[in-house]
Amino acid sequence: MTTTPDEAGTGDSQDAPRANDAPHANGAPQGGGAPRVAVRGEARLEVEPETARIGVTVGARGGDRRAALKDLTKRNNAVLELLRSYGESVERIETGAFSISPELKTGRGERVRAYHGKVHVQAVFGDFTALGEVTTRLANLDLTSVAGPWWALRPDSPVHRRARQEAVRQAVVRAREYAEAVGAELAGLIDIADVGTDWMEPEVARGTAAPAGYGAAPGAPAAAPPALDLEPRRQTVYARINARFTITQPVL
Incomplete structure (x- = not known):
């Protein structure tokens, strides 16, 4: 018995499925690809x-360079000793810029009237209980000015991780809502792109910093001033991400 190619299943019968018409795993043709949805996820934590x-x-x-340096060294040591006396409450002490410059007399020639010296110190506190007391004691020292406090989060704070994860969760919620609006469901994740995670720069809170300017003048009463009551300023953390998902075939 002789069979024709169509009867053997190897011919070009119109009823045979074509390779390009094979359904994709998510129900979409392979040639067209799966439908996609792109969203942004955002989070804001205080x-x-x-x-x-x-x-x-x-x-x-001082009237001469040596006298100015001597006084500056003495006052700088007093500041450092005061900060170190608070132990672990002060996490870090850093000395910044140092300068000493002559003050010239007016008139002809370059005659020096006096020498002025300055040194800048920064201190970082992890325990705020003694912050107000330290600030007022520093401001009460001779020829010493204080600025701050500037509040902040640590670079490795777990708050940043919480914000990023919340942004991803919000992106999933938004993508699912878009898919449901066209009668589809989320099928898979294509990618997540971090478009920036930042926080508000710390600012000097009004009324919470020691007054800028010099401390007590020589001969002032030695009684310690009352400690400032400093209220920490809450920090705002933002996270933003872009995400793309595949969805099932819409039912329109």
Whole structure:
């Protein structure tokens, strides 16, 4: 018995399925690809600060360079000793810029009237209980000015991780809502792109910093001033991501 090619199943019968018409795993033809949805996820958290930073400027003035340096060294040591006396409450002490410059007399020639010296110190606090007391004691020192506090989160704070994860969850919720609006469901994740995670720059809270300017003048009463009551400023953390998903075939 002789069979024709169509009867053997190897011919070009119109009823035979073509390779390009094979359904994709998600129901879409392979040639066209799966439908996609692209969304942005955002998160905003408000949390208590983890550190506080203050800046201290120590000044000195003398009739000659040696006298100015001697006074500046003495006052700088007093600031460092005061900060170190608070132990672990002060996490970090850093000395910044140092300068000493002559003050010239007016008139002809370059005659020096006096020498002015300055040194800048920064201190970072992880424990805020003593912050107000330290700030007022520093501001009460001779020719010493204080600025701050500047509140912040640590670079490795778990709050940043929480914000990023919340942004991803919000992206999934938004993508699912878009899919449901066209009668589809989420099928898979294509990619997640981090488009920026940042927080508000810490600012000097009005009324919470020691007054800028010099401390007590020589001969002032030695009684310690009352400690400032400093309220930590809450920090705002933002996270934003872009995400793309595949969805099942819409039912329109």
